[in-house]
Amino acid sequence: MLSDTSMENLALSGFIDSVSRLTEPDRILWCNGSEEEYSDFVRQMLNDKTLIELNQELYPKCYLHRSNPNDVARTEQLTFICTDNEEDAGYTNNWLHSIEAKAKLESLFKGSMKGRTMYIVPYIMGPESSAYSQIGIEITDSPYVVINMKIMTRIGKRALSQLGDSDVFVKGIHSLGDVNPDKRYICHFPKERLIMSIGSGYGGNALLSKKCHSLRLASVAAREEKWLAEHMLILGLKSPDSKVTYICAAFPSASGKTNLAMLKPPMKYSDWSVLTLGDDISWIHSDGENFRAINPEAGLFGVAPGTNAKTNPNALETIRKNTIFTNVAITGQGNPWWEDMTDSIPSSVIDWKGNHWLSGNDKAAHPNSRFTTPMKQMPSLSPEWENPNGVPISALLFGGRRSKLTPLVYESFNWIHGVFIGATMGAETTAAAVGDVGRLRRDPMAMRPFCGYNIGDYFKHWIDMGTRVKNPPKIFHVNWFRTDSNGKFLWPGFRENIRVLKWINDRVNGKGIAVKTQIGYIPTAESLDLEGLNLAENVVNDLLNVNVKEWTQEVDQIKEFFNSVGDKLPKELWNELNKLESSL
């Protein structure tokens, strides 16, 4: 089925021709984005067993996909920024020379679609016809990618008509190859707006609209065009007087962005609500007065384990229909299941690899198992979620993931200090990327794996953006992950995080008491609503305390990190570090 629109677009037809000559598919199929087409894909995948039907009474139109066990998370060590100069990629990226990378990838893609169908997936990132939205074309040989793209983005005809005859679109080429980790490459060519990804079917490696387009390539464009492409959720906090305050928040992968974005306040706060606009990516532009954020995506690709009626009831409701589950377990009744989903363990669980599971053995669901579900189904959806102009942002949150050191919440002194706080964020690693879990690394703005250029230039860009807006958002750091000496979390987290959002809301509105410390403004125990949590006094102290000895060590580690970033680290950030050091 060849699309008329595409034929008028010479850049597009040239791109398709060159990719089909390289990959030699048996068939080419243009995806139009219709519901019938989606059902056809599902039927075909049920037939060839790449999808398994879940209990259709309880989970209508929900399916399970089991990936190759070697392909369950992003592979950062196989992800490259490909430019002419290594300096363009910088300390946080793997780099390949663009010419060498192109040659290498072309040899891997040669004939990779023989015997397969090549699917062409035109997509829009951002609300249809928003001035901030972008078009991409993903070519893939994976039906799993197509059905996920259908949920995660706005695919098909509408993307082609928005593109018209323009040659401005992101080109994505994806092939499963033979799903061989030794021949797995995820390569980005920012100058050509090109992504080439082979050997993996996993979300962040294969849904090229997501991290590859909307963060790595978009961050490069954002610097040139003076906006921000960030790894941030967007939420609206509605207070009892019906005023909505919009917040963007950055957390590392698998650290609760989806839960915070969909937070359902506990009974005590039933006159507050959290309205969801996005759970992973924000594109933020200045209108001169304010920063305005849009969510380029149309679906959620959330971590399943840990999602339950207590942690995220809105998510449980959302994923009851039209949802693709990847690498979760299933119960004897054919329902999806994962660790901590239910109070008791159901009978006859089949684990994520398809084997009978015995409680006490390995995890039933993979720790990075996921659900792909449409935004539109969320009970907490904001009426503004598709506003083409975005929503005005009053606060930015940087969420570290640290078992020690950083307090539950603190506010920066000013914009540049806020950039310093984001730039020095520390995070203990999670299962969202292959590698050991729980190791501390610097994860600036939660963008370490996603910034498509030199991180020193990125910091400078952030500093400059503060001067491009009359009312820059206030910047906060939060940390839900502090533990006691036994490794037990000090803060209940999840729905109780509304208490921290309330304090942030107070601060944004010129209320809320804080003490000025060496690291920023920290709430007093009284200004934070802790009623009913039964936290011991020493726990509250630990949550709000600045330990000078630990912070002095932190300063040394930040110095090391800044030195690794090298010459491009802005002097303003060294200056902030020096101020912190002398205040300690």
Ligand code: SAT
């Ligand atoms: O796998 S994704 O990159 O899509 C999700 C994540 O790791 O943040």
Ligand code: MN
């Ligand atoms: Mn993410």
